[in-house]
Amino acid sequence: MDLAFLQPLYEHPGPWASVYVDTSRHTEDTPHERHLTARAMARELAAQGADEATCRAVGNAIEELRHSSEPHGRALFARAGEVVLDPPLARAPQGDWAQWAPLPRVTPLLELASEDPVCIVAYVDRKGADFELRSALVSRDAGGVTGRQWPIHRTSSVDWSERHFQLRVENTWEHNAAEIADALAVCQEETGADLLILVGEDRERRSVRERLPQRLHPLVVEAPHGAGSRLLDEDVERARGRHVRDRAAAELERFLAARAPDEEGRAGAVEGVPALVEAAREHRIDELLIRPDGPDAHREVWIGEDPDQLAVRRTDLKILGEQNSWSARADDALIRSAVATDAAALLVTPEADEAVRVEVGAPGAARAADEVPVGGLGALLRWK
Template identity: 80%
Template sequence: MDLAFLHPLYERPGPWASVYVDTSRHTEDTPHERRLTARAMARGLASQGADEATCRAARSAVEDLRHSSEPHGRALFARAGEVVLDPPLVRAPRADRAEWAPLPRVAPLLELAGEDPVCVVAYVDRKGADFELRNALGREDAGGVTGRQWPVHRTSSVDWSERHFQLRVENTWEHNAAEIADALAVCQEETRADLLILVGEDRERKSVRERLPKRLRDLVVDAPHGTGSRLLDADVERARAEHVARRAEAELDRFRAGRTPDDEGRAAAVEGVPALVEAAREHRVDELLIRVDGPDAHRQVWIGEDADQLAVRRTDLKILGEQHAWPARADDALIRSAVATDASALSVSEQEVPVGGLGALLRRP
């Protein structure tokens, strides 16, 4: 997950109100329920020590969602009476919640707002293709291409003239497949799509796939149900989930291999809070791996005003010259450091790797 969008949260001092709202339920009572949720969250923040202006800002922002048709939810981060960032979620949170802490509570975003593969669904036939852009927030038309319209169907005759006609049919199919592949490649480049899902007859899909640039062929997925009406949301979600799982497993494989030191005794991956804190202070983290429910994720560390002022013990910060220190969750503190050093982060579900739930792939020296 690219963490650059979180920069505004670390350009201002804390403490912060962090709010997660489920907007996946839509009934006649939803506006009233959201108003009640807004009041409850404001009271909860106040009980945790939040200032009145920030409580009002959070309450107002949640109330503004009472008519929202967003399919999953919204995160809200506020301080000093202002909502600074309010990203939409691509998965609904398990429950509405509001927290007040020295750092914004951003680690849940790795699961709830990250890894949202963009798909282009191509409905292919012999005459052309229609493209549809899909992500967790919905779908939209992405254009298409119309190829040669005639001739496109074979005949059963075997005389010379009909064989000549069938050759022209073959040429038309090949021309149209090339046109579709070219248009699909342009669409992928413009949308930065992670997946290309092909819907249609086996022959048409194969013809298009073979004509795509080699760099895109690993992105292609064949629709499980072949031809027909618009591809079901469940099929798209399955393809997206499998893509995320493959990426996570590939990064975990890199992590497992990187834990073994090389001939010079240097490891390309570390795990555990002390090692991660040291790597973060030295700006060596390239990608954080976080299991949100891991025991190390909520372990307490100490932070200063700057992102690289991070330590396992409070006394360590004083040694580093920081006079002010606050306790923070390890996952949120490490994400702050990752944002400051342009590192990325990935949510993983493997129960044993990294040990404790926190690890990192390191930058090459």
């Protein structure tokens, strides 16, 4: 997951209010329920020590959701009387909750808003294609392409003139497939789509796929639907979910392989809080792996004002010359460092673990996958 969107949270010092609100329920009483939620979250933050201005800003932001039709929820991050970031969620949180802490509580956001792959669904036939842009929050028309309209269909005759006609039909199909592939490649580049789902007859899907740029081939999924069929939401969700699981499993495999030292004795991956803290201070984290239920995720570390000022012990920060320090969760502190150094993050889920067990298929693989990363926190490293 690209963490760049979290950058505003680390441009100012804390403490921070982090609030997660469930907006998945919609009834005639919803406006009143959201009003009660706004008051409850403001009270909870005040009880934890938040200043009045920040409590009021959070309460007002939730009040503004009273008539929202958002299907899942919203996260709110506020400080000094201002809501700095309020991303929508791709999944509903387990109830409404709020926290006041030195750092924003962002790890739940990785689970509730992360890996929401944007899809282009291409409905392909011999005459052209229609494109839809789909994600957990978006479903809209994304244009399309119309190819040559004649000749399109074969005949059953076998005389010379009809064979010539058949060749022209083949040329029309190939021309249209090339035009669809070109338009689809442009659409993907403009939208940044993570997944391309081709819908149509086998031959038309295959012809378009073969003509796509090589860089897009790993993003393509072919849906087993005939011409004229439209994908249901659950069809798209299955494809999106499979894409997320496959990507996570591939990264876990890479992590497993990188833990072994290379010829120079350097490992390409580390796990455990002490090793991660050291890597973060040296700006060597390339991708942070987080298993939310791991015991290290909520382990206490110490942070200074800058993202690379973190340590396992408070005294270590003083040795580094940092006079001011605060305790924080290890996962939130490491995410702050990852954002500052343009690193990515990967949420490790049970589904990804299972995919790795199947892929590795070796004695002890199940045990190894269950422990990836050990303690719940790990990182793939970059070397200068």
